Amino acid sequence: MGKKEKVHVQICVGTACFVQGGADLLLYNEFLDPAVLGGCEIEGVSCIGGCKEAQSKDRPPYVRIGEKVYGNVNQEMLCKLLAEATRA
Amino acid sequence: MNDLFIDVDYAQIYKDGQKIGGDVFLLSRNPENNQIVCTLSDGLGSGVKANVLASLTARMAHKLSFSPMDLTHSARIIMNTLPVCKERKISYATFTIADLRVLPSDQVAMNLVEYDNPGALVFQGSRSLQWDVEHIDLQRDGAFKKEVLGHSMLTLPIGSRLVIFSDGVTQAGMGKSLPLGWRLDGVREFTRTQIEANPDISSHDLAQAIVCRAHSLDRLSAKDDITCMVVYVRRPRRTLVVTGPPFIKEHDGQLVQKIKDFEGRKIVSGGTTAQIVSRLMQKPLKVDMSCWSAQVPPCSMMEGIDLVTEGMLTLSKVATALEQKKPVRSMTNDAVKKFIQVMQESDQVHFIVGTKINEAHQDPSIPVEIGIRRNLIGRLRRALEDVYLKETSQEYI
Numbered sequence: 001m002g003k004k005e006k007v008h009v010q011i012c013v014g015t016a017c018f019v020q021g022g023a024d025l026l027l028y029n030e031f032l033d034p035a036v037l038g039g040c041e042i043e044g045v046s047c048i049g050g051c052k053e054a055q056s057k058d059r060p061p062y063v064r065i066g067e068k069v070y071g072n073v074n075q076e077m078l079c080k081l082l083a084e085a086t087r088a
Numbered sequence: 089m090n091d092l093f094i095d096v097d098y099a100q101i102y103k104d105g106q107k108i109g110g111d112v113f114l115l116s117r118n119p120e121n122n123q124i125v126c127t128l129s130d131g132l133g134s135g136v137k138a139n140v141l142a143s144l145t146a147r148m149a150h151k152l153s154f155s156p157m158d159l160t161h162s163a164r165i166i167m168n169t170l171p172v173c174k175e176r177k178i179s180y181a182t183f184t185i186a187d188l189r190v191l192p193s194d195q196v197a198m199n200l201v202e203y204d205n206p207g208a209l210v211f212q213g214s215r216s217l218q219w220d221v222e223h224i225d226l227q228r229d230g231a232f233k234k235e236v237l238g239h240s241m242l243t244l245p246i247g248s249r250l251v252i253f254s255d256g257v258t259q260a261g262m263g264k265s266l267p268l269g270w271r272l273d274g275v276r277e278f279t280r281t282q283i284e285a286n287p288d289i290s291s292h293d294l295a296q297a298i299v300c301r302a303h304s305l306d307r308l309s310a311k312d313d314i315t316c317m318v319v320y321v322r323r324p325r326r327t328l329v330v331t332g333p334p335f336i337k338e339h340d341g342q343l344v345q346k347i348k349d350f351e352g353r354k355i356v357s358g359g360t361t362a363q364i365v366s367r368l369m370q371k372p373l374k375v376d377m378s379c380w381s382a383q384v385p386p387c388s389m390m391e392g393i394d395l396v397t398e399g400m401l402t403l404s405k406v407a408t409a410l411e412q413k414k415p416v417r418s419m420t421n422d423a424v425k426k427f428i429q430v431m432q433e434s435d436q437v438h439f440i441v442g443t444k445i446n447e448a449h450q451d452p453s454i455p456v457e458i459g460i461r462r463n464l465i466g467r468l469r470r471a472l473e474d475v476y477l478k479e480t481s482q483e484y485i
Contacts, residue, residue: 044375046359051448
C-alpha cells in the first residue's frame with residue numbers, strides 16, 4: 001500500500017480572521033490530536049478572501065481544507081474537520 | 089530628503105542601587121535649519137539630587153544653544169543658576185553640548201562646548217582625531233574654583249563619529265581591575281577596535297558596547313552613572329513601507345514597479361497587498377508560522393522583500409510600541425519586533441499608502457484599533473519623527 005497523501009490545510013492569518021478567532025487556530029500544535037496532525041500539512045495564508053464576499057453567510061476565521069473553504073471555524077470544529085479529512 | 093544623516097543615540101546604566109540617574113542626556117532636532125543639539129550633563133552626587141542638577145543644566149544648555157546667545161555667556165548663566173548642594177556647599181554639574189549643523193557640502197559643522205566631562209572623542213572611520221581645544225576661563229563670584237570651558241569647532245565629513253561620555257565610563261573599574269579606572273585612552277582604544285571590527289556600527293550599538301564594557305569593568309555593579317552618547321554622520325539607510333492595495337486595480341503594476349525601483353529595505357504590510365505584490369512579482373508568499381504572538385498574525389516571506397507582515401493590527405501595535413519607546417529586547421519574537429528593528433535600523437522611511445478600503449474591516453465586531461489606515465500612518469510617522477528623530481515621507485496610491 002502506498003503512502004497516504006497528507007491533507008493540505010491553510011489557516012487564514014489575515015486581519016479580520018486573526019482577530020475573530022484565527023489566533024486560536026494557530027495553536028493547532030497544542031489542541032490537535034497528534035495522529036491527525038501527522039496526517040496534515042498545515043500552513044498559514046495571508047488572506048483566503050472569504051471575508052470579502054459580501055453574500056457569504058459564513059464569518060471569519062476561514063480555513064481551507066483541501067479545496068473547500070470553511071467559515072466560523074473554532075478549535076473544536078477544526079479538530080472535527082481534520083479528523084474527518086484525514087480518515088477519508 | 090537629505091542625502092546625509094546624523095545618527096545620534098545614547099546608552100545609560102545607573103549607579104548600582106539607584107533608580108534614577110544623575111547623568112542626563114537631551115537631544116533635539118530643529119528641522120528648519122537642519123540643526124541638532126545634544127547635551128550630556130552629569131550632576132554632583134547621584135540619585136534624585138544629581139538628576140535635578142543635571143536636568144536643569146542640560147535643559148538650560150539645550151535651550152540656550154538654540155538661541156543666538158554667546159556660548160560663554162550661556163555657560164555663566166547656567167553656573168549661576170544651579171542650586172547649591174547642602175552637604176558640599178557647591179553647585180555643580182558638568183556638561184558637554186554638541187551643536188551640529190548640516191552644511192550644503194555633505195559635511196556637518198560641529199560646535200562643541202565641554203565643561204569638566206571627560207574629553208569627547210572624534211573618529212574618522214576607525215582613526216581617532218586630535219584637535220586643538222580653545223580654553224575659555226570663567227571666573228564666577230563665590231565659585232569654589234575657576235571654571236575652564238573647552239570650545240571647539242570641527243567639521244565632520246561622512247563616516248565620522250563623535251563619542252561623548254560621563255566620568256562613570258572613564259572611571260569604570262577603578263580600584264578593581266584597573267588602578268585608575270578605564271581612562272580616556274582605554275575608552276579610545278576600545279571604541280577604535282569596535283569600529284574596526286564593525287565599520288558600519290550604529291550609534292545605538294556603539295554606545296551600548298561602550299556602556300556594557302564599562303559596566304563589566306565595574307564588575308556589573310556600577311560605581312557611578314555610566315552614560316555614553318554617539319553621533320555618527322553617514323549616508324541615510326532607507327526603508328520603504330508599502331501598506332494597503334491601490335485604490336484602483338490598474339495601479340497595482342505601478343505600485344510593484346515602485347517597490348522594484350526602490351533602493352533600500354522593503355516592507356510590505358498587509359495581507360492583500362502582499363498577495364498583489366507576490367502575484368505581480370511572480371514570487372511565492374510563504375507564511376512563517378514560527379513568528380507570531382497572540383496580538384499579531386505571523387510574518388510571511390517573499391523573495392525581494394525584507395519583511396512581509398499583516399497590515400492594520402501589526403501597524404497599530406508598531407505605532408504604540410514606538411510611541412512608548414518600548415525596548416526591542418523585551419518584546420516577543422513577532423512581526424512587531426521585526427518591524428521595529430527595521431525601523432530602528434533605518435534613517436529615512438518612505439510610506440506608500442494604498443487607499444482602497446477593506447470591507448472586511450468595516451465590521452463593528454472587530455477591534456476598534458483597526459481604524460483608518462491614514463490615521464495609523466500619521467501616528468507612525470509622528471512617533472518615528474518625534475521619538476526616534478527619523479525622516480519620513482509618504483505618498484498615496
